[in-house]
Amino acid sequence: MKRSQLRSGYTLPVFACAAAIAALHWLHKKQGMTSVNVNLIHPAEIVKIPIEQVAGVAQGALAITRSDPGDNLDLTRNTPIWALVEPRTEGQAVAIRGGEGIGKINATGEAAIYRYAQQLIQENLTQLLQPGEKIAVTIILPEGRQLAERTSNAAFGVVEGLSLLGTSGIAQPLSAPEQLEAFREELQAKSHLDCLVFCIGENGLDLATQMGINSERLVKTANWLGPLLVEAAMQQVAAILLFGYHGKLMKLAGGIFHTHHHLADGRREILTAYAANAGLPTPVLQTLFTSSTAEAALKYLRKADAQAGSNWVNTVYGAIAQSIDQRTQEYIYKHSTRQLQVGSVLFDRDRQIIVKSEIGSTLLAHLC
Structure with a gap:
C-alpha cells in the first residue's frame, strides 16, 4: 500500500470530545445527533465525528462514539468512548473527570487526561454553553482496564486504564513502514531550525512541551530513529536532542537504531554491560540481567543506592547517555x-529526568 493510500484517523481525545458535545446538545435540545463537528485545534481543522447513541440519564446525558484511528495498528480501534455530561452549580464552567477505564496517574491519583485532551474538551464545549451554565464532563472507557493490560501504560505510571494522551487530533498510521516518508517530510519542513528534538512517542512529546520546548522543534520519530537521524544530517540540521524514555533510548548505546522490540531489544544486556564496565558487584549485575523491565532494573539500582549510599544510577546512566551521543554521531x-551535534535526555516512567548527557544538558538549556 502506498503512503498516499493510507488513511489517517483521530486520537482518543477527539472521540471523547465528540461524545461530550453530543451529550451537551441533548441537555439543551433533548435531541440525539448522528454526528458532531469538532475543532481539532491542533491542527486547526473542523472534522465531523459519528455519534453512535445519545440518551438522557438521571439529571444529565450520555453519548457514545467509537474510536477510529485510521490505518494504524492501534488496539483502541472500534472501542466505545462514553461521555456523561451533567449540570453543576459552582466551580469552573467545564469540569473534566475520568470515569471507569480512564487511567490514573500513579504518583498523584489524578485522571490521565493530558493537556491536549483538556484543551480540546474545554474549548469545544465552552463555546456551546448557555450564559452562566456550568457542566461536569465524565469520560468513560468501558474496555479501558482490559485494553490497558496490553499497553506499556504501567511503565509510565498510569494504572487502572488508558490515557487520553496526544498533542494532535490526527492519528497517523505510524505503524506502517510507508509512514517513514511522512516523517522525513515533517523533518524537512523543520530543517531550517538550528536544533530539533527527536521524541519516539507521545510521552516524550508531552513532557517536552511541559518543560517549555517549542512544539515547532519537536519531531516524532516513532521507532525510525536511524533513518531520521541521517535525514537530519542530510538536511544540514546543526543539532539534535534525543529526548525519550530510558527503556527505548538506551538501545542506541548498544548500537540499535531501530527501536521496535520486534526487531531488536537488548535492554537488559546493554544496561548490565554498562554496569559491569562501571565496576558494579556481580550480585548487582545478576539482578539487573534478570530484571523483567528496564524500569524494574532502574528501581532496583535506586534502592541499592539508597541502602549503600552509592551513586550507581548516575554512574551507569551517565555512561549510557554519553555513549548514546557518541554512537549516534558515529552512526550519522x-x-x-x-x-552534527547530538545530546540525549532520558526520563523514567514517572516522567522524571534520570540523566542528561553533557551535550544534552547544554541543548536543553538552550531550548527551554
Whole structure:
C-alpha cells in the first residue's frame, strides 16, 4: 500500500470530545445527533465525528462514539468512548473527570487526561454553553482496564486504564513502514531550525512541551530513529536532542537504531554491560540481567543506592547517555559523512529526568 493510500484517523481525545458535545446538545435540545463537528485545534481543522447513541440519564446525558484511528495498528480501534455530561452549580464552567477505564496517574491519583485532551474538551464545549451554565464532563472507557493490560501504560505510571494522551487530533498510521516518508517530510519542513528534538512517542512529546520546548522543534520519530537521524544530517540540521524514555533510548548505546522490540531489544544486556564496565558487584549485575523491565532494573539500582549510599544510577546512566551521543554521531557520519551535534535526555516512567548527557544538558538549556 502506498503512503498516499493510507488513511489517517483521530486520537482518543477527539472521540471523547465528540461524545461530550453530543451529550451537551441533548441537555439543551433533548435531541440525539448522528454526528458532531469538532475543532481539532491542533491542527486547526473542523472534522465531523459519528455519534453512535445519545440518551438522557438521571439529571444529565450520555453519548457514545467509537474510536477510529485510521490505518494504524492501534488496539483502541472500534472501542466505545462514553461521555456523561451533567449540570453543576459552582466551580469552573467545564469540569473534566475520568470515569471507569480512564487511567490514573500513579504518583498523584489524578485522571490521565493530558493537556491536549483538556484543551480540546474545554474549548469545544465552552463555546456551546448557555450564559452562566456550568457542566461536569465524565469520560468513560468501558474496555479501558482490559485494553490497558496490553499497553506499556504501567511503565509510565498510569494504572487502572488508558490515557487520553496526544498533542494532535490526527492519528497517523505510524505503524506502517510507508509512514517513514511522512516523517522525513515533517523533518524537512523543520530543517531550517538550528536544533530539533527527536521524541519516539507521545510521552516524550508531552513532557517536552511541559518543560517549555517549542512544539515547532519537536519531531516524532516513532521507532525510525536511524533513518531520521541521517535525514537530519542530510538536511544540514546543526543539532539534535534525543529526548525519550530510558527503556527505548538506551538501545542506541548498544548500537540499535531501530527501536521496535520486534526487531531488536537488548535492554537488559546493554544496561548490565554498562554496569559491569562501571565496576558494579556481580550480585548487582545478576539482578539487573534478570530484571523483567528496564524500569524494574532502574528501581532496583535506586534502592541499592539508597541502602549503600552509592551513586550507581548516575554512574551507569551517565555512561549510557554519553555513549548514546557518541554512537549516534558515529552512526550519522557512517551513513551520511556529515557531522552534527547530538545530546540525549532520558526520563523514567514517572516522567522524571534520570540523566542528561553533557551535550544534552547544554541543548536543553538552550531550548527551554
